[in-house]
Amino acid sequence: MSGIWQWVVFFVCLVVENWVWAASLRLEVDGSRVESELKELRRFSDTAAPDVTRILYTQSDLDARDYLRRLFKEEGLVIREDAIGNIFARWPGKSADSPAIGTGSHCDAIPFSGMYDGTVGVVGALEAIRALKRSGFRPVRSIEILVFTSEEPTRFGIGCLGSRALTGVLKPLDLMKLLDVNNTSFDQARFAAGYTDKLENIELSESYYDGFIELHIEQGPELEKGGIDVGVVTAIAAPAQLEVTFKGDGGHAGALLMHLRNDALLAGAELAIETEKAALAKGTRDTVVTTGSFDIAPNTVNSVPRHAKLGIDVRDIDEQRRDSVLEIIISRAAEIATARRVEHSVRVLNKDSPADSAVELVRALEDSADQLNFSHQRMVSRAYHDSLFIAAKFPTAMLFIPCRDGISHRPDEYASEEAISKGVLALAHTLAKLSSAAPQEDEPDL
Amino acid sequence: MSGIWQWVVFFVCLVVENWVWAASLRLEVDGSRVESELKELRRFSDTAAPDVTRILYTQSDLDARDYLRRLFKEEGLVIREDAIGNIFARWPGKSADSPAIGTGSHCDAIPFSGMYDGTVGVVGALEAIRALKRSGFRPVRSIEILVFTSEEPTRFGIGCLGSRALTGVLKPLDLMKLLDVNNTSFDQARFAAGYTDKLENIELSESYYDGFIELHIEQGPELEKGGIDVGVVTAIAAPAQLEVTFKGDGGHAGALLMHLRNDALLAGAELAIETEKAALAKGTRDTVVTTGSFDIAPNTVNSVPRHAKLGIDVRDIDEQRRDSVLEIIISRAAEIATARRVEHSVRVLNKDSPADSAVELVRALEDSADQLNFSHQRMVSRAYHDSLFIAAKFPTAMLFIPCRDGISHRPDEYASEEAISKGVLALAHTLAKLSSAAPQEDEPDL
C-alpha cells in the first residue's frame, strides 16, 4: 500500500474518527461568560451606556479590537490581520493546509445603537470554539473566526467594507477613493490606526474557505413571535443606497425674501417625504425605504440652507421591485430640483444583488438544530450582512437567534443569554461537522 | 465769575471749539487700508477662503480678536475686555468721564459665510477714528469701539450674546445655563478662551453711552437697486427662533417594516415644508421663515432616524403677524407629532420685540449724509443686529451700506471699497458731531 492509497486510508480514518467525535459531542456553552464578554465589549463606545457607538478606526473601535485579540490569544488561536483590519483568529485543524471553515461577524456599531448586533457572532464564535475544545473535539479543517472591518457604513458611507474587499467587490483603487466627512482618506485613516500593509494582499483566494457561517441576532420579530429557537437564513435581501445632494444659493434668513430663495433643505425635506411614499406605494411589507442621513450646510438657524445631502436606503427581497423604487426616487429628486431651482446630483452608492445561502450549509444547520432538539425555521434576512458578499465566493449560510421585539440599531436591542447560548450551541455543532469533513483529493493545498 | 459759571463758560468754549472743528472737518478715509484689513481678518477662518467660518472662542475667533486688539493698540486706543470677551477700544475725549459715544459691530461669522457681515462695522469704526485723528479732530466725549461677542448664534444657539449680556437681557445665570453641541458649558468655553472675570461685571450702567451707531452692510438689495449711498435704519425687525424636536423609536433600516415606524426625520421634513407654507400664506414679502438647522440622530443611512431637531427662524417687521406665524408652526408641529406617533417638544429660544432707532441719531446721520452730499434713504433692518438690544438701553441707530445683490451669509457676500468708504465717512462725520456735544450738568460723572 503506497502513494495515493496511503493518503486515502489516512483520510478515511480521519473522517471516521471525526464523525464519531461529532456524534458523541458533549458540547456545553458558557452563556454567562459570553454575556459578560459582550458587556465588556460594550464599554468600548464613544457614547455612554446603554448606547453603543463604535466607528471604524476610532479609539473605541481599536480598543474593542484589542480586547478581542486578547480573548482569541487566551484560547491559543493564531491571529492575523489584513491591511484594513479584518481580524482572522484560527484554530488550526489536523489538516491545517486545507481550506478552512469560517465563522464570524462584525464588532462596529452605528451611533447610539446596541450591544448585540454583530458582536454575538464574534464572541459567540469564540465560545463555540471554546465549547468544542472543552468537549475534546479536534477539527480536521481549521476553524477560523473572522471579525469583519466596518460592516456598518457610518464612517465611509459604504457598509460591509471588509467583506467587499475580501471578496474583490471593492478593489484597492476603490478603497483609496473613499473619504469620510472630515475629508480623511481611507488610506490616511487605516494608516493612523496602524494598518499599513498593501491593499493588494487583502482579497482571499477561491479556496480559502470551504464554508462560512455567520451567527447573528434576527433584527426582526419573527423568531420571537413564533417561539422559535433558531432561524436558518436561506437568502439575504438586496439593499441599495443612494446619495442625493441639493445645492441652492443660501442667504440671510432675515434679509432674503421668500420668493428669492432656492432652499436646499426644503428640497431635501420634500424628497424624504417622497421616499416614504415610494415605499408605501408598493403595497407590500417587503419594500422598505429609509432616509437615514440628512446633512445640511451651513446648518445654522439664521441662514437659508445652501446644501442638503440625503442618504437613502432601499431594500426588498425582490430585486426588480427594489430597482423600480430606486427609479421613482431618482426621478422625484429631479422634479423637485427643477421646481425649487436647485442643482442636484444622485449617486448610487451600492445596489447589490440578493444572495442565496448554500443548500448544504442550510441542511447542516437544520440537522444540528434537530440533533439538539431546537425548533428552527427557514427565513430571509432583510438586514444587510457581510455574509451577503462572502456568499458570492464561498458556500455561506447564516444562523439567526431571536431578539426582543425585533428591535435593533437601538440601545434597547436585546438577546437573552438563553437565546445566545442556543445559537452558539447550534453553531458549534455545525462547525464540528463541517470541520470534520475530509479534504478533497483535488484540493490545491494537499 | 466763579463756581458754576466758570464751568458753564468752560464748556461753552469746548462746544463752540468743537462745532467749529466739526464744520471744518477735512475727513479722508483710507478705503484701501480698510479693504486690506478686512482681507487680513478673513484669514482667521476655520474654512478655506473665500469661505469664512469664525465661531465663538475657536482659535480663529481668538486670532481675529488678537489682530483687532493689535490694530486698536497701534492707534493708541484704551482697550478693555469684559468677562465674555466683548472688546471695548476707547479714544478718550477731553471730558473723559462723560458718557461715551459708542460704535462697532461683531467679528464672528457663521460657517461658510462672507467677510463683510459685522467686520465692516468694526474695521470701519477704527478707520473712522483714524480719519478723525488725521483731521486733527479731538472729541469731548470719548469715542468707543465695541466689538460684540457672538452676534451669530452658531455655538450656543442664541444670537447677540454680547449685547444681550451688556444690556441685562441675558443675566449671569442665563449665560451659565448655555451648552454647545458638545455639551461644553458657556463658562467652560469662556474660561478656556481666557475670559475668567465675573459675569456680574458685564452689564453696562445706564449712563455708559450717550449714543451708539452701528455701521453694517444692508444684507438686502434695496440700496444697490436704488443707487443709494447709505441707508439710515429707523427700526430693526423682530426676530423669533424656535427649536422643535421630534423623537421616535428608530430601528434598523432593513428589518423595521414601514407600518411599524415612527420616523423622526419624516416628522421634521413635514414641519420644514409647513414653515415655508406658513410664511407664504401671509402674502407679504415682510414675513420670512427659515428652517435653518436640521439635525438628526443617529444620522446613518441604515438606521431609521430616532431624533430630529429643527432650528426655525421667523421674522417680520410686524410683531403681531410674526407671532401668528409662530403659533401656526407650533400647532403644525403638534399635529405632525400626533399623526406620526412621535414625541415632540417646542422651545421658543427668543422672541424679541422690534426696536426703533433714536430720532436724534437718525437725524444726525441724515445731516451728515447731506453735508457729505451722499444720497440716503430711511429703511428697516430685516436682519438681526446687536443694536436691537443696545437700543433698549441707549439711543441707537444703524447706518447701512449697499452690498452686491443683497447677498449675505455666503462667501460671495461683497461690498465695494467705495461703498465702505462712504459709510465710514458718514460714520466719522456723525461721531465727530455726537462726541462734540457738551456733557449735561446733571451727568453723574461730572
Ligand SMILES: [Mn+2]
Ligand atoms: Mn448593524
Ligand SMILES: [Mn+2]
Ligand atoms: Mn450586523
Ligand SMILES: [Mn+2]
Ligand atoms: Mn450675520
Ligand SMILES: [Mn+2]
Ligand atoms: Mn451682522
